[in-house]
Amino acid sequence: MQQPAPDNPIDALVAEKGVLLADGATGTNLFAMGLESGEAPELWNEDAPEKIEALHQGFVDAGADIILTNSFGGTRHRLKLHNAQDRVFELNRKAAEIACRVAGKAESRVIVAGSVGPTGELLVPLGALTYEEAVEAFAEQMEGLKAGGAEVAWIETMSAPDEIRAAAEAAIRVGLPYTYTGSFDTAGRTMMGLAPKDIHSVVDDLGQSPVAVGANCGVGAPDILAALLDMTEARPDATVVVKGNCGIPEFRGTEVHYSGTPELMSEYVRLAVDGGARIIGGCCGTSFEHLAAMRAALDGHREPENRPGIADIVARVGPLRNKSASESGAGTGTRRSRRARG
Ligand SMILES: [Zn+2]
Numbered sequence: 001m002q003q004p005a006p007d008n009p010i011d012a013l014v015a016e017k018g019v020l021l022a023d024g025a026t027g028t029n030l031f032a033m034g035l036e037s038g039e040a041p042e043l044w045n046e047d048a049p050e051k052i053e054a055l056h057q058g059f060v061d062a063g064a065d066i067i068l069t070n071s072f073g074g075t076r077h078r079l080k081l082h083n084a085q086d087r088v089f090e091l092n093r094k095a096a097e098i099a100c101r102v103a104g105k106a107e108s109r110v111i112v113a114g115s116v117g118p119t120g121e122l123l124v125p126l127g128a129l130t131y132e133e134a135v136e137a138f139a140e141q142m143e144g145l146k147a148g149g150a151e152v153a154w155i156e157t158m159s160a161p162d163e164i165r166a167a168a169e170a171a172i173r174v175g176l177p178y179t180y181t182g183s184f185d186t187a188g189r190t191m192m193g194l195a196p197k198d199i200h201s202v203v204d205d206l207g208q209s210p211v212a213v214g215a216n217c218g219v220g221a222p223d224i225l226a227a228l229l230d231m232t233e234a235r236p237d238a239t240v241v242v243k244g245n246c247g248i249p250e251f252r253g254t255e256v257h258y259s260g261t262p263e264l265m266s267e268y269v270r271l272a273v274d275g276g277a278r279i280i281g282g283c284c285g286t287s288f289e290h291l292a293a294m295r296a297a298l299d300g301h302r303e304p305e306n307r308p309g310i311a312d313i314v315a316r317v318g319p320l321r322n323k324s325a326s327e328s329g330a331g332t333g334t335r336r337s338r339r340a341r342g
Contacts, residue, residue, distance in 0.1 A: 002204065005211045008177035009111045009151050013065060014239060014278050018302050022066040022243055022281025023059035024291045026115070028258070030055065030070075032287075037254070040082040042074050045094040052095070056102040058288040060110055063295030066279065067103060067110060068154055071095040071145060072117035075137045077129070081120075089144040096148025114150030114176070116141060116167055123162050131166055138170035146176055155180035156243070157217050159190040161202045168203045168210065179212040181241050184227045185219055188325035195325040196227035197234040214241030217283040219321045220248045221260065221268040225275060225313045226324040232276030239278045244268060246285030248321065258285025262293030267316050269297040274304050 005011065013020055030041050033051050044052055052070045059067055074092045076085040084091065096114055103110035119137055121129040142153050153171040155178060158164045164180050171178035182190045182199055189195050194202070199213050215227045224244035231240050247260025260268075265282060272280045280298065282290055308316075310324065322328070 002206065003208045005177050005209045008211050009109075010066070010177070010179070010211045010239070010279070013109060013111060017065065019273055019277065019298060020065040020279045021063055021291070021295055021298055022241070022279055023064040023068055024062075024282040024286030024288070025246070025284050026055065026068065026070055026072060028256075028285050029058070029287065040073060040079065040084065041070055042072075042079065042091045042095065043082065043084060045070055045091050045098060049094065049098050052098045053102055056099050059291055060102055060106050062288045062291035064281070064291060065108075065110060066113050066281070067099050068113050068115040068156075069095040069099045069145060069148075069150055070115070071141065072115045072156070074116070074141045074144070075119045076140060077119040077121050077137055078117070088140050089147070092141050092144025093148035096145045096150040100149035111152065112150050113152045113154035113179070114142065114145030116145075116153055116155045117157050118159065118163055123160060123166070131162060134163060134166035135170050135173070138167045139173050142170055142174040142176055146174055150176070152176060152211060153178040157181070157183045159183060159194070160192040161194050164202050165206065168206055172206060172208045177211045179210055179214075179241060181214045181216040181243065183217040184215050184223065184325070185217070185322075187322050187328040188223070188227065189328070196230035197325070199231055200235045200238055212239035212241050212279055214243070214277070214279070216241070216243035217245055220245055221264060221317045222313050222320045223322055223324075225268065225271050225308070225317065226310055226320055228272060228275045228277055229308070229310070230325060236276065240276060241279040241281075242272050242277045243281040243283045245283045246287075246290055249284065260285055260290065262290050264317055265290045266293050266297035269294045270301045271308050271313060271316060273298070273301050274306060274308050276304060276307070
Protein backbone atom coordinates (compact mmCIF):
# COMPACT_ATOMS: atom_id res chain seq x y z
CA MET A 1 0.00 0.00 0.00
CA GLN A 2 1.52 3.31 -1.10
CA GLN A 3 1.91 6.08 1.46
CA PRO A 4 1.34 9.68 0.42
CA ALA A 5 4.39 11.90 0.13
CA PRO A 6 5.60 13.03 3.56
CA ASP A 7 5.24 16.65 4.64
CA ASN A 8 7.38 18.60 2.24
CA PRO A 9 8.10 22.19 1.23
CA ILE A 10 6.73 21.83 -2.32
CA ASP A 11 3.21 20.88 -1.24
CA ALA A 12 3.28 23.68 1.32
CA LEU A 13 4.41 26.33 -1.16
CA VAL A 14 1.98 25.14 -3.86
CA ALA A 15 -0.80 25.45 -1.29
CA GLU A 16 0.31 29.00 -0.58
CA LYS A 17 1.13 30.25 -4.08
CA GLY A 18 -0.86 28.05 -6.45
CA VAL A 19 1.79 27.72 -9.15
CA LEU A 20 5.54 27.74 -8.53
CA LEU A 21 8.34 28.94 -10.77
CA ALA A 22 11.34 26.62 -11.02
CA ASP A 23 14.65 27.84 -12.37
CA GLY A 24 16.19 27.74 -15.86
CA ALA A 25 19.14 26.07 -17.54
CA THR A 26 22.19 24.93 -15.63
CA GLY A 27 24.40 23.74 -18.50
CA THR A 28 23.67 26.57 -20.92
CA ASN A 29 24.41 29.23 -18.31
CA LEU A 30 27.55 27.53 -17.02
CA PHE A 31 28.88 27.30 -20.58
CA ALA A 32 28.30 31.03 -20.80
CA MET A 33 30.43 31.39 -17.64
CA GLY A 34 33.30 29.49 -19.21
CA LEU A 35 32.58 25.80 -18.61
CA GLU A 36 34.25 23.82 -21.38
CA SER A 37 32.36 21.22 -23.35
CA GLY A 38 33.25 17.83 -21.85
CA GLU A 39 34.05 19.32 -18.45
CA ALA A 40 31.91 18.08 -15.52
CA PRO A 41 29.83 20.97 -14.12
CA GLU A 42 29.78 19.25 -10.72
CA LEU A 43 33.54 19.79 -10.29
CA TRP A 44 32.83 23.51 -10.14
CA ASN A 45 31.09 22.97 -6.81
CA GLU A 46 34.63 22.68 -5.43
CA ASP A 47 36.72 24.50 -8.03
CA ALA A 48 34.52 27.52 -8.77
CA PRO A 49 31.75 27.72 -6.16
CA GLU A 50 31.37 31.46 -6.72
CA LYS A 51 30.17 30.73 -10.27
CA ILE A 52 27.59 28.22 -9.08
CA GLU A 53 26.47 30.72 -6.47
CA ALA A 54 26.11 33.35 -9.21
CA LEU A 55 24.03 30.90 -11.26
CA HIS A 56 21.60 30.33 -8.38
CA GLN A 57 21.58 34.01 -7.44
CA GLY A 58 20.66 34.95 -11.01
CA PHE A 59 17.65 32.66 -10.91
CA VAL A 60 16.57 33.77 -7.43
CA ASP A 61 16.85 37.40 -8.52
CA ALA A 62 14.72 36.52 -11.56
CA GLY A 63 12.04 35.19 -9.23
CA ALA A 64 12.53 31.42 -8.95
CA ASP A 65 10.63 29.65 -6.14
CA ILE A 66 12.66 26.45 -6.64
CA ILE A 67 16.34 26.18 -7.54
CA LEU A 68 18.05 22.97 -8.62
CA THR A 69 21.48 22.08 -7.29
CA ASN A 70 24.43 21.71 -9.66
CA SER A 71 24.49 17.93 -9.34
CA PHE A 72 22.71 16.58 -12.41
CA GLY A 73 25.64 14.29 -13.30
CA GLY A 74 26.50 13.57 -9.68
CA THR A 75 26.24 9.78 -9.59
CA ARG A 76 29.43 7.73 -9.48
CA HIS A 77 28.68 6.47 -12.98
CA ARG A 78 28.74 9.94 -14.48
CA LEU A 79 31.58 11.24 -12.32
CA LYS A 80 33.68 8.22 -13.30
CA LEU A 81 34.07 9.81 -16.73
CA HIS A 82 35.99 12.59 -14.97
CA ASN A 83 37.82 10.30 -12.56
CA ALA A 84 35.77 11.75 -9.70
CA GLN A 85 33.77 8.65 -8.76
CA ASP A 86 35.25 8.74 -5.25
CA ARG A 87 34.02 12.29 -4.60
CA VAL A 88 30.27 11.67 -4.96
CA PHE A 89 29.29 12.60 -1.40
CA GLU A 90 31.46 15.72 -1.20
CA LEU A 91 30.54 17.12 -4.61
CA ASN A 92 26.83 16.64 -3.97
CA ARG A 93 27.00 17.98 -0.43
CA LYS A 94 28.77 21.10 -1.71
CA ALA A 95 26.21 21.48 -4.51
CA ALA A 96 23.42 21.62 -1.95
CA GLU A 97 25.34 23.88 0.43
CA ILE A 98 25.95 26.46 -2.31
CA ALA A 99 22.27 26.48 -3.29
CA CYS A 100 21.20 26.70 0.37
CA ARG A 101 23.45 29.71 0.93
CA VAL A 102 21.67 31.56 -1.87
CA ALA A 103 18.19 30.40 -0.87
CA GLY A 104 18.83 31.29 2.76
CA LYS A 105 19.33 34.97 2.06
CA ALA A 106 16.46 35.32 -0.43
CA GLU A 107 13.61 37.65 0.48
CA SER A 108 10.93 35.02 -0.11
CA ARG A 109 10.91 31.26 0.38
CA VAL A 110 13.13 29.45 -2.12
CA ILE A 111 13.16 25.66 -2.12
CA VAL A 112 16.45 23.86 -2.76
CA ALA A 113 15.86 20.76 -4.86
CA GLY A 114 18.68 18.27 -5.32
CA SER A 115 19.06 17.58 -9.05
CA VAL A 116 19.55 13.91 -9.91
CA GLY A 117 20.02 12.98 -13.57
CA PRO A 118 20.35 9.59 -15.24
CA THR A 119 23.40 7.42 -14.59
CA GLY A 120 24.06 7.23 -18.31
CA GLU A 121 24.02 3.43 -18.02
CA LEU A 122 21.40 1.00 -19.25
CA LEU A 123 19.90 -1.26 -16.66
CA VAL A 124 19.80 -5.05 -16.94
CA PRO A 125 18.73 -6.69 -19.24
CA LEU A 126 19.53 -3.96 -21.83
CA GLY A 127 22.79 -3.06 -20.12
CA ALA A 128 25.09 -4.13 -17.30
CA LEU A 129 23.80 -2.02 -14.38
CA THR A 130 21.63 -3.99 -11.98
CA TYR A 131 18.61 -2.38 -10.40
CA GLU A 132 20.16 -2.64 -6.93
CA GLU A 133 23.40 -1.03 -8.13
CA ALA A 134 21.37 1.83 -9.56
CA VAL A 135 19.50 2.31 -6.27
CA GLU A 136 22.83 2.36 -4.41
CA ALA A 137 24.39 4.87 -6.80
CA PHE A 138 21.42 7.23 -6.49
CA ALA A 139 21.32 6.80 -2.71
CA GLU A 140 25.01 7.66 -2.46
CA GLN A 141 24.39 10.88 -4.38
CA MET A 142 21.26 11.75 -2.41
CA GLU A 143 23.05 11.24 0.93
CA GLY A 144 25.41 14.03 -0.12
CA LEU A 145 22.58 16.26 -1.31
CA LYS A 146 20.66 15.72 1.92
CA ALA A 147 23.74 16.38 4.08
CA GLY A 148 24.20 19.69 2.25
CA GLY A 149 20.61 20.74 2.93
CA ALA A 150 18.63 19.74 -0.18
CA GLU A 151 14.95 19.52 0.75
CA VAL A 152 13.74 17.24 -2.00
CA ALA A 153 15.33 14.85 -4.52
CA TRP A 154 14.59 16.25 -7.98
CA ILE A 155 14.98 13.29 -10.37
CA GLU A 156 15.02 14.66 -13.92
CA THR A 157 15.56 14.12 -17.66
CA MET A 158 14.78 10.46 -17.21
CA SER A 159 13.99 8.06 -20.01
CA ALA A 160 13.80 4.54 -18.56
CA PRO A 161 10.97 3.69 -16.14
CA ASP A 162 13.17 1.26 -14.17
CA GLU A 163 15.80 3.96 -13.66
CA ILE A 164 13.12 6.37 -12.38
CA ARG A 165 11.98 3.66 -10.00
CA ALA A 166 15.54 3.03 -8.78
CA ALA A 167 16.07 6.75 -8.10
CA ALA A 168 12.71 7.03 -6.33
CA GLU A 169 13.53 4.02 -4.19
CA ALA A 170 16.85 5.63 -3.29
CA ALA A 171 15.09 8.83 -2.21
CA ILE A 172 12.73 6.86 0.02
CA ARG A 173 15.69 4.97 1.48
CA VAL A 174 17.62 8.18 2.15
CA GLY A 175 14.56 9.89 3.59
CA LEU A 176 13.97 12.67 1.07
CA PRO A 177 10.64 13.52 -0.55
CA TYR A 178 11.06 13.22 -4.31
CA THR A 179 9.83 14.41 -7.69
CA TYR A 180 10.64 12.97 -11.10
CA THR A 181 10.38 14.17 -14.68
CA GLY A 182 10.86 12.43 -18.00
CA SER A 183 12.32 13.83 -21.20
CA PHE A 184 9.75 13.17 -23.92
CA ASP A 185 11.99 13.67 -26.93
CA THR A 186 11.16 10.70 -29.14
CA ALA A 187 7.84 10.82 -31.00
CA GLY A 188 6.20 12.29 -27.91
CA ARG A 189 7.62 9.61 -25.61
CA THR A 190 10.87 9.11 -23.77
CA MET A 191 13.60 7.34 -25.72
CA MET A 192 12.67 4.20 -23.79
CA GLY A 193 9.04 4.45 -24.87
CA LEU A 194 7.35 5.91 -21.78
CA ALA A 195 4.32 8.05 -22.70
CA PRO A 196 3.43 11.22 -20.74
CA LYS A 197 0.10 9.83 -19.55
CA ASP A 198 1.93 6.87 -17.99
CA ILE A 199 4.42 8.98 -16.00
CA HIS A 200 2.23 8.84 -12.89
CA SER A 201 2.21 5.08 -12.47
CA VAL A 202 5.95 4.39 -12.82
CA VAL A 203 6.47 4.12 -9.07
CA ASP A 204 3.08 2.71 -8.08
CA ASP A 205 4.74 -0.37 -6.61
CA LEU A 206 6.98 1.66 -4.27
CA GLY A 207 6.07 2.49 -0.70
CA GLN A 208 5.78 6.25 -1.00
CA SER A 209 4.28 8.59 -3.62
CA PRO A 210 6.20 11.33 -5.41
CA VAL A 211 5.50 14.96 -4.51
CA ALA A 212 5.27 15.86 -8.20
CA VAL A 213 5.90 14.30 -11.60
CA GLY A 214 6.23 15.75 -15.05
CA ALA A 215 8.40 16.57 -18.01
CA ASN A 216 11.61 18.46 -18.58
CA CYS A 217 13.98 19.14 -21.46
CA GLY A 218 12.74 17.17 -24.48
CA VAL A 219 12.09 19.23 -27.58
CA GLY A 220 10.52 22.71 -27.53
CA ALA A 221 7.69 24.48 -25.74
CA PRO A 222 4.88 23.19 -27.99
CA ASP A 223 5.87 19.55 -27.49
CA ILE A 224 6.22 19.74 -23.71
CA LEU A 225 2.85 21.50 -23.50
CA ALA A 226 1.29 18.67 -25.51
CA ALA A 227 2.83 16.24 -23.01
CA LEU A 228 1.42 18.36 -20.17
CA LEU A 229 -2.12 17.97 -21.51
CA ASP A 230 -1.70 14.19 -21.52
CA MET A 231 -0.28 14.17 -17.98
CA THR A 232 -2.92 16.43 -16.41
CA GLU A 233 -5.73 14.66 -18.23
CA ALA A 234 -4.52 11.29 -16.94
CA ARG A 235 -4.41 12.46 -13.30
CA PRO A 236 -5.95 15.92 -12.78
CA ASP A 237 -5.19 16.02 -9.04
CA ALA A 238 -1.43 15.40 -9.42
CA THR A 239 1.15 18.15 -9.02
CA VAL A 240 2.63 18.26 -12.52
CA VAL A 241 5.93 19.89 -13.47
CA VAL A 242 6.97 21.24 -16.86
CA LYS A 243 10.49 22.50 -17.31
CA GLY A 244 10.77 22.97 -21.04
CA ASN A 245 13.65 23.94 -23.26
CA CYS A 246 13.85 27.51 -24.45
CA GLY A 247 12.98 26.80 -28.06
CA ILE A 248 14.87 24.47 -30.33
CA PRO A 249 18.66 24.06 -30.28
CA GLU A 250 20.37 25.26 -33.43
CA PHE A 251 23.96 24.31 -33.99
CA ARG A 252 26.16 27.15 -35.24
CA GLY A 253 29.57 25.58 -35.63
CA THR A 254 30.47 24.44 -32.10
CA GLU A 255 27.97 26.83 -30.48
CA VAL A 256 24.46 25.79 -29.55
CA HIS A 257 21.91 28.54 -29.78
CA TYR A 258 18.32 28.26 -28.49
CA SER A 259 15.59 29.90 -30.50
CA GLY A 260 13.21 30.80 -27.65
CA THR A 261 12.59 34.45 -26.77
CA PRO A 262 11.38 35.83 -23.43
CA GLU A 263 8.02 36.49 -25.15
CA LEU A 264 7.73 32.88 -26.28
CA MET A 265 8.61 31.58 -22.82
CA SER A 266 6.01 33.91 -21.30
CA GLU A 267 3.34 32.50 -23.57
CA TYR A 268 4.54 29.00 -22.67
CA VAL A 269 4.03 29.85 -18.97
CA ARG A 270 0.46 31.05 -19.53
CA LEU A 271 -0.38 27.95 -21.55
CA ALA A 272 1.21 25.73 -18.91
CA VAL A 273 -0.91 27.35 -16.18
CA ASP A 274 -4.03 26.82 -18.30
CA GLY A 275 -2.95 23.23 -18.97
CA GLY A 276 -2.86 22.49 -15.24
CA ALA A 277 0.87 22.66 -14.43
CA ARG A 278 1.68 23.50 -10.81
CA ILE A 279 5.44 23.89 -11.24
CA ILE A 280 6.79 25.64 -14.33
CA GLY A 281 10.39 26.31 -15.25
CA GLY A 282 12.82 26.34 -18.14
CA CYS A 283 15.41 23.80 -19.20
CA CYS A 284 18.20 24.12 -21.79
CA GLY A 285 18.65 27.63 -23.14
CA THR A 286 16.66 29.39 -20.40
CA SER A 287 18.65 32.43 -19.21
CA PHE A 288 18.02 34.76 -16.25
CA GLU A 289 16.35 37.16 -18.66
CA HIS A 290 13.99 34.46 -19.89
CA LEU A 291 13.16 33.44 -16.32
CA ALA A 292 12.43 37.02 -15.26
CA ALA A 293 9.95 37.27 -18.14
CA MET A 294 8.42 33.96 -17.04
CA ARG A 295 8.04 35.28 -13.48
CA ALA A 296 6.16 38.32 -14.78
CA ALA A 297 3.98 36.12 -16.98
CA LEU A 298 3.14 33.87 -14.03
CA ASP A 299 2.37 36.79 -11.71
CA GLY A 300 -0.02 38.11 -14.34
CA HIS A 301 -1.71 34.75 -14.86
CA ARG A 302 -1.98 32.81 -11.62
CA GLU A 303 -5.24 30.98 -12.23
CA PRO A 304 -5.97 28.51 -15.04
CA GLU A 305 -8.39 29.89 -17.60
CA ASN A 306 -9.50 27.94 -20.66
CA ARG A 307 -7.77 24.59 -20.95
CA PRO A 308 -5.91 24.73 -24.27
CA GLY A 309 -5.97 22.09 -26.99
CA ILE A 310 -3.12 21.25 -29.35
CA ALA A 311 -4.44 23.77 -31.87
CA ASP A 312 -4.25 26.59 -29.29
CA ILE A 313 -0.69 25.59 -28.41
CA VAL A 314 0.36 25.57 -32.05
CA ALA A 315 -1.30 28.92 -32.68
CA ARG A 316 0.42 30.57 -29.73
CA VAL A 317 3.90 29.00 -29.45
CA GLY A 318 4.38 27.27 -32.80
CA PRO A 319 4.18 23.82 -34.34
CA LEU A 320 5.08 20.57 -32.60
CA ARG A 321 8.43 19.17 -33.69
CA ASN A 322 7.34 15.60 -33.04
CA LYS A 323 4.03 13.87 -33.13
CA SER A 324 2.39 13.84 -29.73
CA ALA A 325 2.31 10.47 -27.96
CA SER A 326 -1.40 10.07 -28.65
CA GLU A 327 -0.85 10.61 -32.38
CA SER A 328 2.23 8.48 -32.73
CA GLY A 329 0.67 5.24 -31.52
CA ALA A 330 2.10 2.56 -29.29
CA GLY A 331 5.86 2.77 -29.05
CA THR A 332 6.73 2.66 -32.71
CA GLY A 333 10.27 3.64 -31.86
CA THR A 334 10.63 6.11 -34.71
CA ARG A 335 13.55 8.47 -34.39
CA ARG A 336 11.99 11.57 -35.83
CA SER A 337 13.25 13.77 -33.02
CA ARG A 338 16.85 12.66 -33.45
CA ARG A 339 16.74 13.57 -37.12
CA ALA A 340 14.92 16.81 -36.46
CA ARG A 341 17.58 17.87 -34.01
CA GLY A 342 20.64 16.82 -35.97
ZN1 LIG B 1 17.28 20.55 -21.09
